[in-house]
Amino acid sequence: MTAKTSGIKVALKSFFSQREEKPYVNPYLGGGLLGLVLFFSFFVTGNGLGASGGVNRILVFVEDLLVPDHVDRTPYLIKLAGGDLNPLESWIVPVTLGVLLGGFVSGWLNGRVKVETRKGPRVSKQTRWLFAFVGGAFMGYGARFARGCTSGQALSGGATLSAGSWGVMFAIFGGAYILAYFVRRLWT
């Protein structure tokens, strides 16, 4: 084996081995960077950021494979995948895939990619998983109801001063704060 190939091997090994977990950046710095990404998106493409829309379209794509007739009979789904429409043909789908990729790369570089469950000290893992699923279901339902989630409404609509988006944003925080006391066992 030449010295060169073993050098590559060592480099690859160090890249794929578990890195040391680094701390998160300061929230104001993180927020500032997020703001610049959001601005760049609006500046170049005219669109903001989003997440639930991409998940929605991936779901409808699968539905269209399994039960195309049902999709063609449901008004809400027709708009996304009726007839020849491909629900994946939308800007939001590559954005959503990019989020997965970017999250992974950052997690990898900072030693935060590992199988684990983040939870409050007073609940079991299984309880945490159950509530994660239930919470996700509420979030998914609410995000479609409000025509956008925290990214598409609160963040993107907030920055463009959309009146409705500011209403959605305060409703999200309001709903969470009102319920927080009653479910404190989950987190504290």
Next chain:
Amino acid sequence: MTPFPLLLEAILGKYGAYLVFLVIGFAFGYVLEIAGFGNSKKLAAQFYFTEMTVLKVMFTAIVVAMVSIFGASALGLLDVNLIWVNPTYLWPGILGGVIMGIGFILGGFCPGTSLVALSTLKVDGAFYVLGVFFGIFVFGETVDLFDVFWNSSYMGRITLDQVFGIPTGWVVLGVVLMALFMFWGSEQLERIFGGMDPSSAPKLRYVGAGVLVAMAGAGLLIGQPTVADRWASLEAEKSAELAAREVQLQPGEVLHLMHDPRLKLVLLDVRQEAEYNLFHLADAEHVALEQIASIVPALQLEPSNTVFLLMSNDELAATEAWKVLVALSVPNVYILEGGINGWLEAFAGEDTRILPISEPVGEDKLRFTFEQALGAAYHCAEPDPHDYDLEYEERLKLELKRGPTGGGCG
């Protein structure tokens, strides 16, 4: 003409544009991860006042993006009329928001952050994403049960400056100051509930706050471009189009377009209301010339195959309205050549209730008298295309709409 946003699909092709969106998504996911948004405990701590990371990150992002967007607009680099502004459905938005808040505190994520948690192999994130899929699936199956409510309280593209009736620059500055106040309050709450010491946070954040206030102040001083500013930057190019009569559609072409199912023809009549009541084209909407700018947000939401046709008695008022709409970046705006007078000359021939006035009436005045104010009930308001075989020069050229077509959360 304002150079941004770009017409990505025309420059890069569909897949090139998707690549740009992939890069934007990548940066989005990367930044969410380094800010700690892949960690449900950090997110939930927001609601127990122990760690206010969610509020700090979100509002810093909103303020930075907002100041940059309206700053770029003030400098004439970015056309805010071409960026996607979420249309307002007030009550469905608020109810959906409350439901999302419930999901947030139960599950510890929002959709974007749960994707980041999933990509860094957090099991709770994976269960959450499954839940999001399930919730979206249930929504798609149930929305038709309450679609009346879901489509209610629609206000279109309405922004905070319109709600409060003050210039955009003041709203931007106000939001910056409100965010700074909330950051100060968050640090106090973290001190009380989380035992954190605000004085240990980097002093650089004061510099950041100063820069944001300065940028908002500068944006306020420069001001957002007015209709006149916007027209001035387009005048050379667009006046030539007017002079070459590239944007005046002849009655024969309009009659043809009225019956073209591939297009949505929106007829805007900018004459006096009394004249509109005497006679107007079928489906024409009356808009006072002074108010034409106020309907632009609604026009921007029309699909990309929409053609807007302006009309006055001759062409004078319609041309003024055309300048306003073009300055405000409405695509595919045209003028009815010869106006209503020209239309009546072409189509009112046999109707004895409509008589031409023989003496001169002055420019842009109605040259016909009507037996009754029947509006669009006269036959010539909607002539049968099979009865006429008018010669015309095809002038309509559909232009691609810049900016987002679908928009929002897809």
